[in-house]
Amino acid sequence: MTQPLLDVRDLRKHFVTRTGRLSRARKVVKAVDGVSFTVGVGETLGLVGESGCGKSTLARTVLFLELPTSGEILFEGGRVTEGEAKRLRRRAQIVFQDPYASLPPRMRIEKILADPLAIHGLADRAAIPERVVQLLRDVGLGDGVARKLPHQLSGGQRQRVGIARALSVQPSLIVADEAVSSLDASVRAQILNLLKDIQERQRLSYLFVSHDLGVVKYMSHRIAVMYLGEIVELAPADPLYERPLHPYTRALLSAVPSLGRDGRGRIRLEGEPPDPGDPPSGCKFHPRCPLAQPICSQTAPELKEWLPGRFAACHFALADIEPKPRPETAT
Numbered sequence: 001m002t003q004p005l006l007d008v009r010d011l012r013k014h015f016v017t018r019t020g021r022l023s024r025a026r027k028v029v030k031a032v033d034g035v036s037f038t039v040g041v042g043e044t045l046g047l048v049g050e051s052g053c054g055k056s057t058l059a060r061t062v063l064f065l066e067l068p069t070s071g072e073i074l075f076e077g078g079r080v081t082e083g084e085a086k087r088l089r090r091r092a093q094i095v096f097q098d099p100y101a102s103l104p105p106r107m108r109i110e111k112i113l114a115d116p117l118a119i120h121g122l123a124d125r126a127a128i129p130e131r132v133v134q135l136l137r138d139v140g141l142g143d144g145v146a147r148k149l150p151h152q153l154s155g156g157q158r159q160r161v162g163i164a165r166a167l168s169v170q171p172s173l174i175v176a177d178e179a180v181s182s183l184d185a186s187v188r189a190q191i192l193n194l195l196k197d198i199q200e201r202q203r204l205s206y207l208f209v210s211h212d213l214g215v216v217k218y219m220s221h222r223i224a225v226m227y228l229g230e231i232v233e234l235a236p237a238d239p240l241y242e243r244p245l246h247p248y249t250r251a252l253l254s255a256v257p258s259l260g261r262d263g264r265g266r267i268r269l270e271g272e273p274p275d276p277g278d279p280p281s282g283c284k285f286h287p288r289c290p291l292a293q294p295i296c297s298q299t300a301p302e303l304k305e306w307l308p309g310r311f312a313a314c315h316f317a318l319a320d321i322e323p324k325p326r327p328e329t330a331t
């Protein structure tokens with residue numbers, strides 16, 4: 001891996017919520033629960049998992065859009081505190097899923113792109129229009145877009161504007177939170193290629209959050225798989241898809257047979273993820289894991305390096321244990 005740009009250490013984000021709509025009792029939801037990872041300069045780290053696993057909360061907490069409950073974030077070599085979050089938010093930008101909702105509806109595109117330049121003093125007043133045109137060109141848009149309002153653009157054009165706005169402040173990291181999920185397949189491919197081109201030109205780093213394993217594979221150098229607020233597997237992209245070490249990753253890939261090449265047989269992911277406010281004991285995946293053994297419900301496995309650069313939180317990451325037959329259900 002290249003030199004770390006972002007270094008996240010034992011990050012936690014816990015929320016206190018009511019146990020029910022009419023209840024006064026409270027419970028703690030551990031949306032992010034002791035997560036550590038790095039993103040190198042010019043690297044894309046993919047973050048993947050089912051809906052509700054905490055990946056978007058993690059992305060927001062890394063940018064201090066949510067205050068961490070505990071843990072450390074180091075960025076560009078320095079520890080980020082609440083007081084320094086402003087510096088982080090300029091150098092680390094977020095691109096959201098819904099470009100329409102994230103752009104001010106009554107503001108012309110030229111102003112949307114000019115405001116960050118003026119606010120952060122990144123261009124002389126006289127030079128701003130030229131810089132706006134350059135930003136539009138950088139994302140493959142013509143000068144004519146500058147005078148338009150967001151609703152006059154297509155979804156793909158709006159997402160390009162969202163990317164241009166993120167680039168306007170010269171970030172070193174972009175967090176893309178389901179940034180292509182709302183786009184149709186051909187536009188999605190164009191935006192992914194654009195992000196790759198920009199990364200090559202500007203040596204940007206990406207934290208690329210998505211539930212779509214195909215998109216994450218295409219974009220990422222390394223991938224972190226999240227389950228119930230924790231990273232359960234972290235590995236370079238190719239080996240992770242060829243031979244995932246964690247049963248949850250195997251199950252996710254089994255659901256998309258065209259992606260994985262795991263010769264150890266498919267694992268069916270059954271049931272819904274448990275309530276994060278009342279997680280299972282031991283390994284949080286054990287109630288859904290067809291490879292679970294007695295130790296799994298008692299002792300939580302640590303995220304451990306089983307092979308060079310390959311981490312998994314499973315007691316049996318290297319054991320090819322056959323799935324236990326599930327009891328037949330009465331009909």
Ligand code: SF4
Binds near residue numbers: 247313
């Ligand atoms: Fe399955 Fe046990 Fe590994 Fe958890 S620790 S993933 S339950 S085999």
